[in-house]
Amino acid sequence: MIVYGKQVILYLAQHHPQKIEEIYLPKEIDSKLFSLLAKKHPILRLDFKKAQAMARGGNHQGFLAKITPPEPILFKDIKKYNKLLVLCGVSDVGNIGAIFRSAYCLGIEGIVLSVLGNISYEGILRSSVGAMLDVPFCIHKNTLDIVHEFKNEGIYCYGACVDGEDVKNISTKQRWALFLGSEAEGLSKKILSKLDKIISIKIKTDFNSLNVSVAAGILINRMC
Structure with missing residues (x-):
């Protein structure tokens, strides 16, 4: 590579x-x-x-x-960690790389890439400035299965959505996973309905959109 x-x-x-x-x-x-x-x-x-x-x-x-290319770990091994991030349909390698970088800096222990299609490890590694090699990650394409498996392991599942509770007002559980949706659509209603709590970043102006990598950094910082 x-x-x-x-x-x-x-x-x-x-x-x-x-x-x-x-x-x-x-x-x-x-x-x-x-x-x-x-x-x-x-x-x-x-x-x-x-x-x-x-x-x-x-x-x-x-x-x-x-x-040597990065190697994903098994999903069963990612479930052993306490602070997890799940990227559901996030497709831009620049965004994924920036999220890896913030996740490594701020204390995320593992990342699940729940995406369809091919994944450009080259692009993610480059945009993460190498941090992709420092955060264990796995690939699992069925997001609903991820939610189910995490709950069975006692992992509390948070989802990011503009209609959620202000992240500043929550007290995170000991073991948790944060689900982030795609750049265009966010998390689907079906996925949101399965999660334990929906959270958001309260915006102080009428501009109600944050880049997913920026939002990830803010949410991780406030949750960890």
Whole structure:
């Protein structure tokens, strides 16, 4: 798997060096940084066109790497954690990556990706600046089954919706999962009806929409 971008490559080199197979540099970099990277990883020089092709036209900033892909854990193992996040239909890799980043910073212990279709690990890893490797995650496409399984494990299920109770007024349970819906539709009525409590972020103006990754950060911060 190819990832690119200076900050994500440096984060991987510092925190997950075992994941890096090769580093590719299409331009000269600081000699001290080069020496640091070269101590543990083979470095190959590339021409600019090859680097652009490997990054599929993305802004690689002169840093690319071939890495071992992230590996999801089993759903039965994710149920062992106390503070969980479930992304139901969230599809934008930038949003998912930003959520991973906030989740890791703020204390989420595991994430369930309940999405249809393929998942771009490359995009999520890049937009999370490597944090995807630090939060256990699994893939489970049936959200209603997730709710049922969590409740059987004594995990209290919260859902985010604009009509919910202000998150500032709730006292979270010892074990809980926060369900977030898709960018366009949010959580469906069927899913909302199965959850234990619906919560929201009270907006102080008449602008009633927050990006899902921003909302996730606010909710996690207030719940953890």
